[in-house]
Every structure is written in C-alpha cells, then in structure tokens.
Amino acid sequence: MQPKSNIVHLPVYQPGKPIEDVKRELGLTEVVKLASNENMFGFSEHAKAAMIKEIAESNMYPDGASVELTNVLAERLGVHTNQIIMGSGSSDIILMIARAFLVPGDETIMADETFGQYKHNAEIENARIIEVPLKEGKHDLPAMLAKVSDKTKVIWICNPNNPTGTIVSNEELNAFMKALPSHVLVVLDEAYGEYVLDESYSDGVGMLDDYANLVVLRTFSKIYGLAALRIGYGVGRHDVIGFINQVREPFNTTRLAQAAATAAAKDQDFIQSCVKRNQDGREYLYKQFDRLGLAYFESHANFVMVDVKSSTIEVFDGLLRQGVIVRPRWRCYPTHIRVTIGTQEQNEKFIAALEQVLQEVTV
Numbered sequence: 001m002q003p004k005s006n007i008v009h010l011p012v013y014q015p016g017k018p019i020e021d022v023k024r025e026l027g028l029t030e031v032v033k034l035a036s037n038e039n040m041f042g043f044s045e046h047a048k049a050a051m052i053k054e055i056a057e058s059n060m061y062p063d064g065a066s067v068e069l070t071n072v073l074a075e076r077l078g079v080h081t082n083q084i085i086m087g088s089g090s091s092d093i094i095l096m097i098a099r100a101f102l103v104p105g106d107e108t109i110m111a112d113e114t115f116g117q118y119k120h121n122a123e124i125e126n127a128r129i130i131e132v133p134l135k136e137g138k139h140d141l142p143a144m145l146a147k148v149s150d151k152t153k154v155i156w157i158c159n160p161n162n163p164t165g166t167i168v169s170n171e172e173l174n175a176f177m178k179a180l181p182s183h184v185l186v187v188l189d190e191a192y193g194e195y196v197l198d199e200s201y202s203d204g205v206g207m208l209d210d211y212a213n214l215v216v217l218r219t220f221s222k223i224y225g226l227a228a229l230r231i232g233y234g235v236g237r238h239d240v241i242g243f244i245n246q247v248r249e250p251f252n253t254t255r256l257a258q259a260a261a262t263a264a265a266k267d268q269d270f271i272q273s274c275v276k277r278n279q280d281g282r283e284y285l286y287k288q289f290d291r292l293g294l295a296y297f298e299s300h301a302n303f304v305m306v307d308v309k310s311s312t313i314e315v316f317d318g319l320l321r322q323g324v325i326v327r328p329r330w331r332c333y334p335t336h337i338r339v340t341i342g343t344q345e346q347n348e349k350f351i352a353a354l355e356q357v358l359q360e361v362t363v
Contacts, residue, residue: 006126033325034340043225044270050263062255069262082238090219090232099247102127106153113332118156137297138166141176158189163338165299170202192301194223224264229257281341288351318357
C-alpha cells in the first residue's frame with residue numbers, strides 16, 4: 001500500500017511536551033507547562049456547569065450544525081448564521097479551507113515563521129508553498145503581495161502571529177486587501193485576537209462587508225480556556241463559508257464542546273479578567289527579560305518569544321529539569337524560545353529556572 005507521494009516526508013505535528021511525561025521521565029512531582037499557549041487561568045464556571053449538564057446526553061449525536069452556538073456567535077459578531085462554520089478547533093477550519101480550495105499546482109502564500117498547520121495542510125493538497133520572511137517578527141504584507149500571481153489561491157495571515165506575538169494594523173491590512181486580486185482568498189487567523197489591547201489592531205469580522213475574499217478564524221482554545229474540547233470557528237461571506245461547509249465532516253464538534261462554548265461566549269466577565277491578568281503577566285516577563293539582558297518580540301498574545309542567546313535545546317532541557325516546559329526549535333529564530341504567560345506563581349518559577357539555566361549554559 002502506497003500513500004500519496006507528497007505526504008511521505010511530512011513532519012507530524014509536535015505539541016508541547018506533556019506534563020505527565022516530564023514527571024515520569026525526570027522524577028518530578030511539580031511541573032509547569034508553558035509551551036502550548038493554553039489559558040493558565042482556567043475557563044468559565046458557566047462553561048463547566050454547561051458541560052456537567054450535557055454529560056447526560058452523551059449517548060446522542062451532537063447537533064451537526066451547532067445551531068445554538070452559531071446563533072449566539074452570530075448575534076455577538078453582528079453577522080448572519082450562514083456566515084459561520086464550526087470546527088474541531090480552528091485547525092479543523094484550516095484543514096477544510098485547504099481541502100476546499102487548493103488543488104495540485106495552486107500557489108499559497110504564508111510567512112516563513114508562523115502557525116505550522118497552514119503549510120502542513122497545503123502540502124497535503126500538493127499546493128506550491130511560497131514562504132515570505134517576517135520583517136522584525138511581523139508579517140511583511142507588501143512582500144507577500146509582491147508574490148501574488150495568477151496561480152495564487154490562498155494567503156494565510158496569523159494576527160497576532162504565532163510564535164512571535166506581533167500584529168499587523170488595521171491600516172496595513174486594509175491596504176493589503178484593497179491591492180489584492182479578488183480571486184485570492186485571505187485567511188486571517190485571529191486565534192489570539194481577544195488578548196490584543198493595541199488600538200491599531202483590526203477586527204477582521206468588521207472587514208467582511210468590504211472584502212468578499214476574506215475568512216476570519218477564531219477559537220475557544222485560547223482565552224476561553226477550552227483547549228481540550230477542540231472547538232473553533234470561521235466567519236466569512238455566506239458563499240465562501242458554504243464552500244468550506246461542503247467538505248466538513250459530519251458531527252465534527254461534540255455536545256460537550258458546543259455546550260461549553262455557548263456558555264463561555266456569554267461570560268465576557270471571565271474573558272476580561274483573563275485579558276487583565278495576561279497583561280500583568282506579560283509586563284512582568286518584559287521587566288525580567290530586560291533585567292536579564294534578553295531581547296524579545298513585543299507580544300500581543302498570551303505568550304512571549306525571547307532570545308536566550310544560547311542553544312535552545314540546552315535551555316529547553318535545563319528548564320525541563322527545573323520542571324518548566326517551554327517551546328524551543330524555531331527554524332528562523334534558532335536562539336529563541338516561546339513561553340506561555342502563566343499565573344504570577346508560574347511566571348516567577350519560569351524566570352527563576354531560566355536565570356539558573358542561563359548561568360549554567362554560559363559557563
């Protein structure tokens with residue numbers, strides 16, 4: 001049996017190292033995972049109550065169209081229900097977009113250091129991938145525009161960008177969209193958008209009336225704290241969403257996920273508390289990095305990418321031994337690690353461990 005030739009050498013997605021594995025391998029009793037940009041402040045109590053109630057219905061298939069959740073989101077976003085598609089995390093929407101729009105020979109444009117699932121799914125569809133270097137850690141939209149050709153089908157923009165946490169402004173995005181040929185679909189991934197406080201940041205959903213070739217991705221995995229439930233969504237023009245919906249698997253979101261997300265979407269007090277605590281944690285990390293003489297990208301998300309000026313594998317391994325898991329191995333930033341912003345206690349544990357490890361690796 002032979003698989004598609006273009007997938008044989010594809011790397012398998014590597015998530016952050018699990019806490020249980022680190023405890024077992026290193027004999028540790030306490031481990032802090034700051035590798036996968038999860039919400040370290042938990043999730044809404046309303047979502048918890050909704051899940052507990054929904055457990056009794058686990059013998060029944062979920063609502064394939066996620067009607068109740070879609071209605072709640074449509075009202076909150078000011079769009080029609082036929083402009084929303086639900087997925088098993090926003091990564092599921094990425095897969096569906098690639099499946100719906102890319103065929104062998106199509107060109108797709110993305111940054112050279114961004115969320116890896118754009119490239120992964122484009123490779124599965126045997127599209128030609130064009131990577132454009134980030135400029136000071138952010139998407140270089142003019143350079144991406146210069147790469148557009150008659151074969152360009154999809155452009156991926158992660159805003160804030162993962163892993164750098166940088167943003168492109170509303171002004172920059174609008175200039176880009178206005179100059180872009182209408183045959184090119186832009187996927188604007190706002191997985192971390194709720195964390196952004198910068199007034200220049202664009203609300204992608206608010207741009208949909210002006211651009212028919214735009215799809216916005218959002219997720220309940222990050223600030224809503226429902227990462228384990230795998231639920232996210234895409235928003236766009238009804239005809240574009242209709243095409244994506246044609247390749248959606250049936251029952252691709254669970255009853256528990258739908259119930260929790262519906263309750264979580266209504267609990268904006270919890271979201272605002274997370275924004276504030278994340279901001280405080282980010283400022284704390286900045287001050288500590290400045291004290292240690294470490295450069296970092298100004299982040300608008302719930303993580304910071306910092307230059308440890310050493311082998312990231314050595315730093316990663318050293319932090320593991322201290323019971324702290326971060327994310328190393330960045331192709332374009334070989335001396336950087338990415339750390340999720342945690343609680344104050346977790347942030348302090350990370351900084352203490354990092355300071356000790358940096359002393360060890362520079363001896």
